[in-house]
Amino acid sequence: MANAKLLRQLIKTGAEGNQEAFKRVSEQIIQDERAKNHHLLANDLEKVLYGRRNSSTPSLSALSDRLPKDKERDLPLLQIKESVRRLEDVVLSDENTSLLNEILQEHHRAETLKSHGLYPVDRLLFCGPPGCGKTLTAEVLASELGLPLAIVRIDSVVSSLLGETAANLRQVFDFISSVPMVVLFDEFDALAKERADNAEHGELKRVVNAFLQMLDAYEGKSLLVAATNHERILDPAIWRRFDEVLVFENPNLEQLRRLLSIKLRGLRREFDIDDSRIIGLFKGMSHADVERVLRRAAKDMVLAGKEFLSERHLQSAIKREDARRARTQRN
Known part of the structure; x- marks a missing residue:
């Protein structure tokens, strides 16, 4: 988060109604957050400051x-x-x-x-x-x-x-x-x-x-x-x-971990996303392949009346994806 000095300046310029100074301090805060690699926050602050273009x-x-x-x-x-x-x-x-x-x-x-x-x-x-x-x-x-x-x-x-x-x-x-x-x-x-x-x-x-x-x-x-x-x-x-x-390229192992974390957010499961063996199941797949496999696995879980996604569901969905890919290549 922004340091205390910038926050004091921001509140002071805002209370005084000094729009130019307020904008300058806001830009400093955004630059400070971006320098800390807080890009999502910096982007959101920019949209608030400059307004949405639509x-x-x-x-x-x-x-x-x-x-x-x-x-x-x-x-x-x-x-x-x-x-x-x-x-x-x-x-x-x-x-x-x-x-x-x-x-x-x-x-x-x-x-x-x-x-x-x-x-x-x-x-x-x-x-x-x-x-x-x-x-x-x-x-x-x-x-x-x-x-x-x-x-x-x-x-x-x-x-x-x-x-x-x-x-x-x-x-x-x-x-x-x-x-x-x-x-x-x-x-x-x-x-x-x-x-x-x-x-x-x-x-x-x-x-x-x-x-x-x-x-x-x-x-x-x-x-x-x-x-x-x-x-x-x-x-x-x-x-x-x-x-x-x-x-753009197929995701590497770290990107696969992040992708699984996003796509499985809120879904109860029996495995740890950080498990290298689980991540390795998806090695060589594209983003779309991963999403398709996880969607199939989730459907399998629901239709089987299970409450937790298991490695078995993943492996079954991956097997179907491999078969789909083989059919596509033959055609």
Whole structure:
């Protein structure tokens, strides 16, 4: 917690109604908490001090009514959802956690940066295998910034009609430029595949060119997040269009321990989460794999009329997950 001197200054400036001094002392307290690695507290204090950014954002229903649509099939080009996941709900590497905190701090203090001719990052690229937290991290960003999450529907954006995919992308960019949101381009490689690939037809190459031009020209209010499981096939020109690149991987043993602690919170069990043997059962799994196994184990426990989750439930669920993975690989 903040030291006594800063707390005295905070109360004194607040009692005197000195808003500028109150803000300076508050910022010192936030910096002090962040230096102690109390990032969750620091982020919450920043949101209280600077206000949530969604004050000018229309309601979810109002946004949904305004969504642009594909002319070919009359399908909405985006899906709007409210995010409730918080920073403590996601388990990331130390490097990604640090980057995420920096990004949040930049956006919480956007006005301070702008007063010095600087701006918070607004283009992020998430890379890594499926199920390792890319989509969840985008949701966390939206929740922590108090913004809606807009997911670009690739199935609607990509059209069979000549020139319509680029036209759909233009509609998307026009929409997200006017309203503050966190915008997720999932399966991003479908729009940004390498143009040098001779197997691809000219229309896709024109789409990539158009997308690059729109990214270059983008000056909107939204934070753009592109996520891909296939970063190796991205066009080389894509990479420099993003301010930060976060690489996601399967969780290591320490991250697995933290993940189990979060997912099993409030569930009575017969084993200790810190037991290395229990953690080792999940070695090599992705975040999504772990969550699926624990959900199956919990269902097994409930349907069997048991009150405590046991190692047997975990092993049974893991066996089913292994069988599922084997079927997937055969197909």
